[in-house]
Amino acid sequence: MMLRVNGLHFSYNRQLLLRGIDFSLERGQLLAILGPNGVGKTTLLKCINAMHRPAKGAVLVEERDILSLRSAVIARDIAYVSQKNETSRLKVFDAVLMGRTPHIRWHMKEADRNRAETVIHAMGLEPLSMRYVDTLSGGELQKVCIARALVQEPSLLLLDEPTSALDLKNQVEIMALIRRIVKEQRIAAVMTMHDLNMALRYVDQTLFLKDGVIHAIAAPDEVSPAVIEQVYGLPVCIHQLEGQPVVLPRT
Numbered sequence: 656m657m658l659r660v661n662g663l664h665f666s667y668n669r670q671l672l673l674r675g676i677d678f679s680l681e682r683g684q685l686l687a688i689l690g691p692n693g694v695g696k697t698t699l700l701k702c703i704n705a706m707h708r709p710a711k712g713a714v715l716v717e718e719r720d721i722l723s724l725r726s727a728v729i730a731r732d733i734a735y736v737s738q739k740n741e742t743s744r745l746k747v748f749d750a751v752l753m754g755r756t757p758h759i760r761w762h763m764k765e766a767d768r769n770r771a772e773t774v775i776h777a778m779g780l781e782p783l784s785m786r787y788v789d790t791l792s793g794g795e796l797q798k799v800c801i802a803r804a805l806v807q808e809p810s811l812l813l814l815d816e817p818t819s820a821l822d823l824k825n826q827v828e829i830m831a832l833i834r835r836i837v838k839e840q841r842i843a844a845v846m847t848m849h850d851l852n853m854a855l856r857y858v859d860q861t862l863f864l865k866d867g868v869i870h871a872i873a874a875p876d877e878v879s880p881a882v883i884e885q886v887y888g889l890p891v892c893i894h895q896l897e898g899q900p901v902v903l904p905r906t
């Protein structure tokens with residue numbers, strides 16, 4: 656198993672936020688963490704990335720406790736794209752190329768540059784590649800941060816609301832690209848999301864958090880309106896449109 660979360664409890668200042676979180680994820684699978692604002696989605700992602708230490712339980716990556724891994728191994732094997740994207744006085748190409756840093760021993764190789772060029776091309780970032788990162792729009796910056804994570808070629812990709820700043824075309828293209836990379840390179844991806852329709856369309860598993868626990872884990876075609884209603888406290892219906900589930904609020 657690529658990722659296993661075992662009985663994870665997490666507290667901020669002794670206030671229990673997450674309780675008994677148990678799930679696992681295989682290579683080649685995408686999982687969306689869903690649930691209302693403030694429920695603990697980002698916190699769970701940070702526990703998986705060893706940025707937070709659970710009060711109880713463990714996160715295992717390929718059966719090794721994440722807290723026992725050297726930071727160089729975590730930096731190479733896990734990519735984390737945060738919700739708050741940091742900017743810097745770097746050109747886009749160099750910022751994306753920095754994703755290769757954990758793989759470089761002495762000096763950059765041609766293969767590292769090629770990898771950056773391939774991802775920049777796949778994400779349509781060429782027109783921006785010589786721009787400074789600190790001059791980009793929110794959506795452009797979000798794409799650059801995702802590009803850097805993909806250039807890293809991690810075995811576990813963690814993304815905090817990866818499409819929150821993207822327009823509809825970019826949302827569709829980036830989710831399709833992430834899905835393609837997960838499948839082709841047999842990596843695993845966990846992403847927090849708010850857009851249920853995007854989640855149902857692109858991920859393999861949905862994990863709904865409510866009141867500190869997992870309320871449901873289901874494949875997209877098994878998600879019922881009742882689950883969404885219970886988690887978000889809003890009546891919804893799910894329609895099939897052109898073979899895709901579409902969630903609509905019933906208000």
Ligand SMILES: Nc1ncnc2c1ncn2[C@@H]1O[C@H](COP(=O)(O)OP(=O)(O)OP(=O)(O)O)[C@@H](O)[C@H]1O
Pocket residue numbers: 667668672690691692693694695696697698699847
């Ligand atoms: N460093 C911290 N110290 C104390 N409380 C925190 C800290 N970080 C987050 N919290 C609180 O923990 C709860 C969960 O936060 P988290 O960011 O994980 O939620 P989320 O589900 O990702 O929310 P959103 O959908 O709004 O992004 C929130 O109530 C938040 O205010």
